[in-house]
Amino acid sequence: MSELVGTNVELEVTNVAHGGVAVARLDGRVVFVADSLPGETVLARISSADHKSFWRAEAIEVIEPSAHRRPHVWESASIDRDPDRRAGGAEFGHIELGWQRELKRQVLVDSLQRFAKLDTPLAAEVIVEAVEGDDAANGLGWRTRVSLHVDDQGIVGPYAARSHRVVAVPDLPLATQPVEYAAPLDERVFGADRIDVISDGKRGARVVLHRPEAVDHAGESAAGRGGRGPGKGREGGRGGAAISPGAASSRGSGRSAKSGGNAARSNGADSDGYFSDDNAPRKAASGGYPPNGPAQSRASIPSYTPAPPKPGKQIVERVGEREFRLEELGFWQVHHGAARTLTAALQQQLLPELFDPAAANLDLYGGVGLLAGALADRFGTKLRIESVESDWRATANAEFNLRDVTGATAVTARVDRYLADRVRGVTAAERAALARASVILDPPRAGAGKQVVGQLLDLAPAQIAYVACDPVAFARDLALFREGGYELRNLRAFDLFPHTHHVEALGVLTRG
Numbered sequence: 001m002s003e004l005v006g007t008n009v010e011l012e013v014t015n016v017a018h019g020g021v022a023v024a025r026l027d028g029r030v031v032f033v034a035d036s037l038p039g040e041t042v043l044a045r046i047s048s049a050d051h052k053s054f055w056r057a058e059a060i061e062v063i064e065p066s067a068h069r070r071p072h073v074w075e076s077a078s079i080d081r082d083p084d085r086r087a088g089g090a091e092f093g094h095i096e097l098g099w100q101r102e103l104k105r106q107v108l109v110d111s112l113q114r115f116a117k118l119d120t121p122l123a124a125e126v127i128v129e130a131v132e133g134d135d136a137a138n139g140l141g142w143r144t145r146v147s148l149h150v151d152d153q154g155i156v157g158p159y160a161a162r163s164h165r166v167v168a169v170p171d172l173p174l175a176t177q178p179v180e181y182a183a184p185l186d187e188r189v190f191g192a193d194r195i196d197v198i199s200d201g202k203r204g205a206r207v208v209l210h211r212p213e214a215v216d217h218a219g220e221s222a223a224g225r226g227g228r229g230p231g232k233g234r235e236g237g238r239g240g241a242a243i244s245p246g247a248a249s250s251r252g253s254g255r256s257a258k259s260g261g262n263a264a265r266s267n268g269a270d271s272d273g274y275f276s277d278d279n280a281p282r283k284a285a286s287g288g289y290p291p292n293g294p295a296q297s298r299a300s301i302p303s304y305t306p307a308p309p310k311p312g313k314q315i316v317e318r319v320g321e322r323e324f325r326l327e328e329l330g331f332w333q334v335h336h337g338a339a340r341t342l343t344a345a346l347q348q349q350l351l352p353e354l355f356d357p358a359a360a361n362l363d364l365y366g367g368v369g370l371l372a373g374a375l376a377d378r379f380g381t382k383l384r385i386e387s388v389e390s391d392w393r394a395t396a397n398a399e400f401n402l403r404d405v406t407g408a409t410a411v412t413a414r415v416d417r418y419l420a421d422r423v424r425g426v427t428a429a430e431r432a433a434l435a436r437a438s439v440i441l442d443p444p445r446a447g448a449g450k451q452v453v454g455q456l457l458d459l460a461p462a463q464i465a466y467v468a469c470d471p472v473a474f475a476r477d478l479a480l481f482r483e484g485g486y487e488l489r490n491l492r493a494f495d496l497f498p499h500t501h502h503v504e505a506l507g508v509l510t511r512g
């Protein structure tokens with residue numbers, strides 16, 4: 001059917017699907033249509049027809065619009081552009097903000113019904129809550145982290161939706177102002193293939209250039225060729241000065257200069273191997289937790305000594321009264337209000353009657369300790385809690401960030417390995433402390449998975465607070481928890497990614 005790719009078809013769009021697309025049918029076959037929304041008729045271009053059960057298409061013209069359609073918040077991603085030139089990352093930007101949340105709610109409820117067989121009012125009545133301030137800002141200006149790409153002409157921009165083609169854009173309306181100003185959108189960049197622009201936690205932003213790994217035919221690394229002269233002007237007249245990783249740190253972009261020069265640049269591929277996992281002291285970093293027996297105080301944990309990070313590569317974020325140190329490319333919630341929102345939600349949703357500060361509480365996939373910190377602020381700093389995180393730099397920061405929490409420990413380990421070791425040879429008293437525990441479970445997009453859920457069922461903690469960034473992965477894990485005798489006790493959802501299809505959920509599960 002590949003001969004159909006590129007042809008235009010008229011489609012009636014009926015439902016929203018997971019992944020930022022809507023569903024239509026063509027001769028009985030499901031077609032996932034981008035840049036459309038339920039209730040409208042569109043002319044769409046077929047972009048993929050090689051799958052047996054569904055095809056994909058991109059709307060190119062609206063024939064009968066939905067009442068919820070709006071002009072796209074980002075002209076660079078608008079339906080007026082050819083699909084190949086539409087910037088990715090704002091796939092709901094053509095939908096009225098409140099209706100985006102309704103569509104996200106539908107996807108969440110549908111996932112819970114389909115995969116977790118959850119038909120209770122708890123699921124049906126969930127709403128997707130806005131982050132404070134987002135309605136007033138029309139859902140713009142929230143992204144504290146942006147990844148841009150560089151093509152072989154030195155042009156910087158996001159990838160086009162569903163592709164690896166760089167699109168030149170004049171602005172980044174979803175980004176916070178410092179991040180948008182610091183992004184080198186009007187410059188040519190050579191010797192880097194990816195650029196991260198990250199809020200510095202204050203009023204500025206940092207620009208991190210990543211050198212390509214590739215070696216060209218002459219055996220010269222692409223990074224070694226940095227510093228070519230300015231490229232020719234390109235469409236839109238934004239052919240500005242060239243920058244290369246070697247030269248970048250000493251200069252700011254024209255845009256950042258306008259904003260008071262608050263952007264710092266650093267080269268993400270420094271020779272200390274800072275971003276190269278191969279060079280990280282993984283061996284030394286793993287296993288830094290008690291393999292069995294009662295948890296030890298932080299001082300007695302056989303710990304690794306991470307190489308001291310270079311100055312300037314860490315940033316500090318603040319949530320309420322608590323400060324969190326993190327690596328500039330380490331994980332942190334993307335929306336500027338997300339850490340605050342999740343902190344408050346966790347503090348409210350955990351069941352206090354089941355919370356035991358002396359139990360063997362766990363913060364699984366703990367990052368730099370954000371959610372363990374939330375519990376300490378709610379239940380007191382004498383709290384016993386262990387943060388488990390696979391990135392040793394994040395663990396080191398968690399240990400630092402939780403230094404006032406006398407019962408907190410932070411370990412570097414994969415959660416599945418940690419849980420396997422945690423129960424090996426454990427004493428009856430420690431087993432009981434685990435069974436009284438509250439567990440925070442905040443896995444990456446793929447979810448916790450069968451093994452980790454099985455291990456938690458075996459530990460049988462008093463309550464599990466599941467923080468989920470993917471509704472389908474959440475629902476699949478929830479199905480396993482329900483089979484194992486846990487039930488969802490409360491559920492909330494948050495719009496932490498306005499103008500995209502992403503939604504965050506927080507559900508607390510208890511036994512029986």
Ligand SMILES: C[S@@+](CC[C@H](N)C(=O)[O-])C[C@H]1O[C@@H](n2cnc3c(N)ncnc32)[C@H](O)[C@@H]1O
Nearest residue numbers: 331365366367370389390391414415442443444
């Ligand atoms: C969604 S983030 C949550 C971080 C933290 N709870 C927060 O809110 O800031 C998931 C974290 O899990 C870590 N991670 C990913 N896979 C892991 C694994 N198998 N075991 C332990 N940590 C993992 C990532 O490095 C990341 O820090």
